[in-house]
Amino acid sequence: MNISHFIDYTLVAPSTTEHEIIDHCYSARKNGNYAVTINSCYVPLAKQLLADSVIKTCATIGYPFGFADTKAKVFEATQAINVGADEIEMVINLGYLKSRNYVSVLKDIFEVKQAIGNIPLKVTIEISELTKNEIIKACEICLDARVDYIKTSTGFSKSGATLTAVKIIKKTVKNKIKIIASSGIDDYESILKYIESGADLVGTSTNVMQVNKTQQARNSKIFKQYIDNLEHKQNTENHAKILKEMD
Template sequence: MDISKYIDYTLLSPTTTERNIIDLCHEAKKNKFYAVCVSSSYVALAKQLLEQTSIKVCSVIGFPLGSTATPSKVYEANQAISDGADEIDMVINLGFLKSKNYVSVLKDISDVKFAIGETPLKVIIEVSELNKNEIIKACEISLDAKVDYIKTSSGFSKGGATLTVVKIIKKTVKDSIKICASGGIDDIETVQKYIDIGVSRVCVSSDFNKKKQSI
């Protein structure tokens, strides 16, 4: 199986340089990955570098904590799209979720989804910070908000995707929302395991590409 079409090639370090983004996009083109995922300040550069390719540019919003005010998330998402983003990855407000303020969680997601229209929206639920019931509730709210993907992790918390968590998400959303496995995935064998249980996308970093080249 060609796993390249599943890969979001990701670089979100706060010390990322323009040279790093150039290298990221070059490697994405070389490997024919599905998308690159970059901070909003680098969307325009990535879009320029990936002209005349089918590779998508994803931008993260409210990243990495998710506690940004909803109007700020909306503005950031719209600006990223204006700069060329093809997809938006937003972090949910975990504090609202843990407060059981589900109306505000839904509004936060729905306002961004409404603002960006047909642009695909991935909702990052940060599974390592949630118990099973909270993961299920985040998925149910995402269903109500009609998002396109649930993404497991920002990569900035204490843990990322696990096969068990992805199975819980899949059981909850079935085929209504796609799943993007993210966090700690850095080899082909692990990517394949996630694909086998039904994920549509997998976020990996440059460490993955180094291992891929050595195999």
């Protein structure tokens, strides 16, 4: 299975340099990833580097904690689109959610969605900070706000995605919103597990390549031969030892 198209290739570290963005976009082009997710200041550069490709440029706004004023998020989102962003990613206001101020949570998301129109909106709910019921409530709010993707994690909190959380999100939103499992997923097998559990995309800063099945089979064969030779050597040595003791 070619997993490259399922990867939302992410580079949002606060120390990210222009040179790193260039390398990041080159890697995304080489491997055919779904999108690159970057801080909004680098959208013009990424858009230039990804010209003539189908790879999306996703800009983060109000990142990574989601506490920016809604008007500031709206401005940052529209500005990112003006300079070339294909998608917008925002973080839910966890303080409002924890306060059960659900109206403000909805308003915050909906105003950004309304401002960007048909541009896809990804909302990170930061599952490591939420109880099961809070995850469900956050998903219900995202349904009401008509967002396009729910993302599990920013990578800046206590931990990242879990299979359990992805299944809870999937059960709540069904097929009405797509799911991005993100943070702590950096190998082929893990990506497959998350896709099988209901994730549509996997957010990772590691550009995981498709496993080479031929190479895997060859390595397994070599390893088996090594074990067989080792066992044969041990058996020969044991046999010689027994004969010596009999003498």
